[in-house]
Amino acid sequence: MLEEQLLQVRAAVAEAAKAAGRDPQTVKLLAVSKTFPASDIQQAWEAGQRAFGENRVQELSEKAPVLPADCEWHLIGHLQHNKVKQALEHAAWIHSVDSLSLLRRLNLLAEQMGKSPKILLEVNVSGEESKFGLKPSEVRDLVLAAQGGPCRLCGLMTMAPLGAEDAVLHSVFGGLRALRDEVSVATGQPLPELSMGMSGDFRVAIAEGATIVRIGTAIFGHR
Numbered sequence: 001m002l003e004e005q006l007l008q009v010r011a012a013v014a015e016a017a018k019a020a021g022r023d024p025q026t027v028k029l030l031a032v033s034k035t036f037p038a039s040d041i042q043q044a045w046e047a048g049q050r051a052f053g054e055n056r057v058q059e060l061s062e063k064a065p066v067l068p069a070d071c072e073w074h075l076i077g078h079l080q081h082n083k084v085k086q087a088l089e090h091a092a093w094i095h096s097v098d099s100l101s102l103l104r105r106l107n108l109l110a111e112q113m114g115k116s117p118k119i120l121l122e123v124n125v126s127g128e129e130s131k132f133g134l135k136p137s138e139v140r141d142l143v144l145a146a147q148g149g150p151c152r153l154c155g156l157m158t159m160a161p162l163g164a165e166d167a168v169l170h171s172v173f174g175g176l177r178a179l180r181d182e183v184s185v186a187t188g189q190p191l192p193e194l195s196m197g198m199s200g201d202f203r204v205a206i207a208e209g210a211t212i213v214r215i216g217t218a219i220f221g222h223r
């Protein structure tokens with residue numbers, strides 16, 4: 001059941017890439033396992049999935065130690081300053097860097113712990129009040145501040161409004177890509193990764209250049 005859904009999602013992701021004239025290999029599938037038990041993640045692992053997304057540090061720290069060591073853990077939810085150390089213990093990627101103070105703390109602790117996770121800046125492209133994320137106008141300064149590491153900045157992340165129409169999705173995802181292009185030129189910093197698209201909107205995200213899609217429900221079921 002889970003394996004079948006995973007295979008279907010993989011096929012749908014590849015199909016969306018081809019429809020956009022892109023090589024399917026350039027779109028990474030992140031299986032968002034939040035709220036689901038380690039046994040479900042184990043099943044997905046047995047079906048070949050390695051990259052998993054969790055949105056809470058506590059849950060990540062409980063699951064990561066009981067699952068195969070070659071799982072690649074991505075923290076995709078809001079990160080509080082007091083959880084940075086615990087996040088760095090497990091996460092290879094952090095998608096939700098949304099302030100200068102968080103960036104500084106990540107770099108400070110990563111240095112002490114000898115870690116160098118990949119990080120993405122979360123941007124609130126849609127401007128919804130309820131969403132975390134940097135204003136587009138703040139991104140340039142954070143990119144400059146991130147240069148020099150040890151956390152390795154490699155792109156941007158966003159979330160579209162839930163259930164939005166295609167036109168809105170295109171403008172949000174296309175907006176993140178345009179911002180990436182602009183900031184990358186202005187700073188000289190390559191930002192190859194665009195983490196955007198979830199179960200309900202990944203096709204549009206892939207059409208707009210997503211390199212990582214974060215899919216939970218379509219693989220693991222409803223939460």
Ligand SMILES: *Cc1c(COP(=O)(O)O)cnc(C)c1O
Binds near residue numbers: 055159216
């Ligand atoms: C839960 C979550 C997802 C996955 O959403 P689905 O609709 O279940 O695919 C993606 N990104 C973030 C940040 C999430 O919290």
